[in-house]
Amino acid sequence: MKDDTEARAARIPADGKANVTGAADAKGAAGAKGAHVAALIREMIIQDELPPGAPIRERLLAQRLAVSRTPLREALRILSAEGLVELHPNRGAVVAAPSDQEVGDVLRLLGALEAYAGEVACECATEDELREMWALHFEMLAAYQRGDRLAYFHRNQDIHLALVRASRNGALIAQHGLLNARVYRVRYVANLRTKRWESAIKEHEAILQALERHDAAEVARILRTHVTLAWEKLQALEQDEAAVKPAMPAFR
Amino acid sequence: MKDDTEARAARIPADGKANVTGAADAKGAAGAKGAHVAALIREMIIQDELPPGAPIRERLLAQRLAVSRTPLREALRILSAEGLVELHPNRGAVVAAPSDQEVGDVLRLLGALEAYAGEVACECATEDELREMWALHFEMLAAYQRGDRLAYFHRNQDIHLALVRASRNGALIAQHGLLNARVYRVRYVANLRTKRWESAIKEHEAILQALERHDAAEVARILRTHVTLAWEKLQALEQDEAAVKPAMPAFR
DNA sequence: GCCTCCAAAATGGTATGCAAACGTCCGGCC
DNA sequence: GGCCGGACGTTTGCATACCATTTTGGAGGC
Missing domain, CATH: 1.20.120.530 (GntR ligand-binding domain-like)
Known part of the structure; x- marks a missing residue:
């Protein structure tokens, strides 16, 4: 089974393609690859492809998104600032599972x-x-x-x-x-x-x-x-x- | 003149040492070097050491803070998400100068x-x-x-x-x-x-x-x-x- | 049988090297 | 004299390689 997330039941379909929440990336929000990756991951989290509490393996996710680890890590920092992922120093990132x-x-x-x-x-x-x-x-x-x-x-x-x-x-x-x-x-x-x-x-x-x-x-x-x-x-x-x-x- | 920011008049002294704004870095806010660098730059911006509109040169600032460019770039992404710096793709970062x-x-x-x-x-x-x-x-x-x-x-x-x-x-x-x-x-x-x-x-x-x-x-x-x-x-x-x-x- | 300690593998963190893009400056041309 | 074009230098962006830390599996001892 290559893509194990395909099997998840609670997948949230979005009738539009992206920016489901209307998260208006403000004026100077950057247009680099890292920001793009952040948007991708954000959608994955919102659509429950990455469920809350799931650990984020950098190497794995990087190759799935066909990018290197550098922009991926930048994306994680952005999402952390947004509160969508939690960063545990030296222990990796997990999708935020708010209480x-x-x-x-x-x-x-x-x-x-x-x-x-x-x-x-x-x-x-x-x-x-x-x-x-x-x-x-x-x-x-x-x-x-x-x-x-x-x-x-x-x-x-x-x-x-x-x-x-x-x-x-x-x-x-x-x-x-x-x-x-x-x-x-x-x-x-x-x-x-x-x-x-x-x-x-x-x-x-x-x-x-x-x-x-x-x-x-x-x-x-x-x-x-x-x-x-x-x-x-x-x-x-x-x-x-x-x-x-x-x-x-x-x-x- | 090596450190031209030293000459600025409007420098804002903080009687504490850091976290002047009480910006409570939420629970999972990361404790990696990047986050630390972000905190440093945040203080520099708040204290007007980096005045609004000033361009941020990665190599220069990186060596001034005695870190490599990678954590510095991560810090800039964080600060961009916070709205303190603006990222212009392929054209660098500037301190946000809000209208x-x-x-x-x-x-x-x-x-x-x-x-x-x-x-x-x-x-x-x-x-x-x-x-x-x-x-x-x-x-x-x-x-x-x-x-x-x-x-x-x-x-x-x-x-x-x-x-x-x-x-x-x-x-x-x-x-x-x-x-x-x-x-x-x-x-x-x-x-x-x-x-x-x-x-x-x-x-x-x-x-x-x-x-x-x-x-x-x-x-x-x-x-x-x-x-x-x-x-x-x-x-x-x-x-x-x-x-x-x-x-x-x-x-x- | 269980706990502890050690080692190896895997993962995140950092640094550096290379490529592409942008701005600038100089020279030629109109 | 002014304007346009190309080449150069600088800077950012990405990828890979290396290092530190954690975790996990197993072996040995209690």
Whole structure:
């Protein structure tokens, strides 16, 4: 078996080809090979080809990506700064496996960021931007009607991305993209497993309506909790499962 | 003249030795030589030894830091991800020289982050943490009385750092540290040049009092604007100067 | 049978060498 | 005199080779 990752079940398909999270590599972010390799590995991590906790063997991965170890190592340093991999000195790199605590921290932070973005967007979003958000919202509704959870998830992400972009704050957009990449996989899984389609749609509608009303406080209020809700529901769900089967080993 | 940076006037002295910004290198942040070099360069940038816009010559800087080019290049990739240097493919690296727009973006984002941290701290800050913040506040007052702008600036930073830490959100603390590093120098200069000592102190008092009252909304409201105020005042000041001497070349 | 210690293999870390790209400078040409 | 073009030097980018550290397998002793 040459490519053992092919067998993984939890593979996350992306309907686009790359830059799934909208991680906007800022202006001077480099265009060297190392940055390109970093993007490749980032996608591999997000799509669960490199699952959390997996050790990264430099020589192996380098020859799989058909590059030398030097650019690969540069890529790992970049991803480490982004929080997607953990570097253990003299002991190699592993794909970051954030604890529940850390995931919660990042999600709460994301919620605060989006809330702020929403407040700013209330003041400065254009008609076109609002229209585009509504369009994405309806595409999301369409995916909901068809039961297409993947498309639903991506339109959902697109809406949040559009909202953040409407803030016109480059630093905010970049930070949001980075943090989003760190929890992308968790949110995807949470989206698949929880049953809260309807409430999320209602919240989105409320957000967009509040945006049109320029009701910044309301936008912020909803976004704060909206971002973390799916995850909290998933945690509750897992606790229930754990209560049913307490003998399950700590597999995380 | 061998070391031309020695002659710079705007050198920023740090009374501690390192980690001036409290940039908390997160858990798995690597302990290899590359990360160490990155920390060195970060300090050099923050302390204005490497001024914004300065090109970074790999061989030169490598031998000055007594390391080879490989770890130095890794360090540059890290700093690029942090937004402190810009990498131009095949054309080298330069110290990031953020535009006024970008500085404003980062500062507004920082304000939003601290506001959120303040809200959380309202709920979960301990008595000890509050006492420590008051202690730092009084140290800041002492520096104010002595006219020691450097100590004042550092105690000021310490207070904000303590506030963010009180949020107990690792991701928030880390992001705050990174963003803070990007505007550290600007804020230092703004602190030196503007005359708003008193109002800043009043605001800090109001923040701490609101914290004790668990008045999250008030804490957030003040912090939002507090962070950007010094910078805005500096911009107004520079515009006045520009109005007086309009013939000044575009020197930043 | 288990623990400990040692050695060898593998892995990450660093340094250096080579190739390609960019900027610059000088000379020729219009 | 000004402009264009080519050659040179410098600098970055990548790859490979070497070194240090860790880990793992096994053999010996308790």
